[in-house]
Amino acid sequence: MKIFLALLAPSFVLAQGVKPTVGSIEVLDPALEKLISPDAPIEVLASGFNWSEGPAWDKKNERLLFSDVPENTVFQWSKKDGLSVFLSPSGYTGPTGYSRESGSNGLAFDLEDNLYFCEHGDRRLSVLPKAGGGKMTVADRVNGKRFNSPNDLALHPDGSIYFTDPPYGLPKGPQDPARETEIFGVYRVNKDGQVTTVIDDLERPNGVTLSPDFKTLYVAQSQVGKAWILSYPIAKDGSLGERTLLYDATPLSNELPGAPDGLKTDTQGNIWCTGPGGVLILTADGKLLGRILTGQRTANCAFGNDGSILYLTADSYLLRVQTKVTGLGFHQ
Numbered sequence: 001m002k003i004f005l006a007l008l009a010p011s012f013v014l015a016q017g018v019k020p021t022v023g024s025i026e027v028l029d030p031a032l033e034k035l036i037s038p039d040a041p042i043e044v045l046a047s048g049f050n051w052s053e054g055p056a057w058d059k060k061n062e063r064l065l066f067s068d069v070p071e072n073t074v075f076q077w078s079k080k081d082g083l084s085v086f087l088s089p090s091g092y093t094g095p096t097g098y099s100r101e102s103g104s105n106g107l108a109f110d111l112e113d114n115l116y117f118c119e120h121g122d123r124r125l126s127v128l129p130k131a132g133g134g135k136m137t138v139a140d141r142v143n144g145k146r147f148n149s150p151n152d153l154a155l156h157p158d159g160s161i162y163f164t165d166p167p168y169g170l171p172k173g174p175q176d177p178a179r180e181t182e183i184f185g186v187y188r189v190n191k192d193g194q195v196t197t198v199i200d201d202l203e204r205p206n207g208v209t210l211s212p213d214f215k216t217l218y219v220a221q222s223q224v225g226k227a228w229i230l231s232y233p234i235a236k237d238g239s240l241g242e243r244t245l246l247y248d249a250t251p252l253s254n255e256l257p258g259a260p261d262g263l264k265t266d267t268q269g270n271i272w273c274t275g276p277g278g279v280l281i282l283t284a285d286g287k288l289l290g291r292i293l294t295g296q297r298t299a300n301c302a303f304g305n306d307g308s309i310l311y312l313t314a315d316s317y318l319l320r321v322q323t324k325v326t327g328l329g330f331h332q
Contacts, residue, residue: 019043022319023278023294032290035270035281036323042294045318046083049075052313054118054152054262056107057304064304065107066313067091069120069169072103077318087128091169092121099171106152106163106207106262106300116161118150120169125150125161125189139189142197145180147187152262152300154208154217159191160238162198162217164205186219188238198240199232207262207300211284212269212328218246220260220273227253229260229273229282246286252276262300262313266325272310274298279312292321303327 021041027033055066063078065086076086091104102121109115113130116138124140124147138161140146149169154162166184170176174184186199186208199205199219207220217240221228227249233241253259256276263273269284278294279301296314304311304320307330312319 019045022296022317023292025321026277026291026293027289028291029287029289031283032281035266035268035289035325036292036321040321040323042292042312042319042321045077045320046075047317049313049316049318051101051299051315052318053299054104054106055300055302055304055311055313055318056109056115057302057311058109058113058115060113062305064302064311064318065115066300066311066318067104067107069101069103069105072121074104074107074117075318083318089121091117091119094121099169101149101169105150105169108153108155110155111157116153116155118153118163120149120151123147123149123169125153125163139187139193139195142181142185142187142195146178148179148181148184151205152207154210156210156214156234156238158214158238161189162208162210163187163189164208164219166204166206166222190238196239198238199243202230206260207273209263209265209271210328211265212267218263218265218271218273220263220275222259222261224253224259225250227259227275229263229271229275229280229286231286246271247273247280247282247288249275249280252280258297261298264301264303264310265328266303266323267307267328267330268325270325272301274301274312274314278314279310294319303330306330 023042050070053067073088074086074090092102104117106118115128125138126135167174204223206222217232229247253276261274271282279292298314307326
């Protein structure tokens with residue numbers, strides 16, 4: 001494992017308290033400047049990770065947690081204490097090596113500070129209760145069949161959880177002999193633990209998040225040639241209505257590294273989705289206002305601190321950038 005603080009000019013950084021930066025902000029519509037400053041620096045907090053993913057802000061402890069999927073580890077970073085290991089193993093507890101992407105991926109805290117994990121290796125959705133006692137399985141199968149490799153999740157205030165299940169964590173991908181489900185689905189598990197399939201016709205569902213009114217589910221698909229950001233209306237029973245193609249990132253993904261992956265919403269309804277080149281910033285109706293260009297394959301993002309800081313997990317990097325909005329979940 002190769003983890004080290006990314007101090008590109010150590011003497012300057014330590015003396016001046018200035019962090020190294022990467023990339024730039026690309027303005028495609030003047031409306032973007034109400035959401036983020038065009039000259040906002042994209043700061044490097046740490047680097048050397050194998051593949052950083054799944055960031056989640058821990059309000060209670062004022063720290064960011066995020067996964068390194070191949071290293072089967074969750075790291076923590078805070079302004080006070082810097083970088084350290086939070087949990088290892090994080091997503092695979094078997095006795096031997098499993099796959100290149102064996103660890104946890106998406107992470108999320110509920111309103112009671114319980115921490116949820118999408119686990120590739122153990123092929124389940126789990127929770128680490130704030131009261132302690134170790135992880136518990138929330139769901140590991142649908143209709144008696146094991147999931148492929150739960151990837152990302154969104155917590156609904158009614159107690160249900162939506163999560164995606166692509167094949168990325170299986171040792172041999174979609175051809176893996178241990179695969180049990182016929183689809184790469186999106187699922188909903190209610191507060192009683194009942195699992196239902198809500199989407200069964202996507203090839204590579206990936207990131208997932210909710211609108212500020214919790215009436216729309218957004219799903220990112222990372223399939224080559226079908227690099228989409230989709231929206232689905234949520235019915236009263238938690239099922240989903242007909243999908244809308246909110247934004248087709250396929251042309252961008254043919255030119256730049258990355259595809260739609262993790263995504264979050266702010267309290268104004270804008271969508272911040274990692275994708276080709278960095279982070280795509282879209283309105284609720286799918287208009288692309290601009291991008292945070294990281295120069296790295298950028299996996300996921302999460303708002304933290306007072307809700308205005310956007311943290312990015314970008315390949316081997318942990319990054320952050322100041323915005324002018326407030327992320328969903330910070331508006332109490």
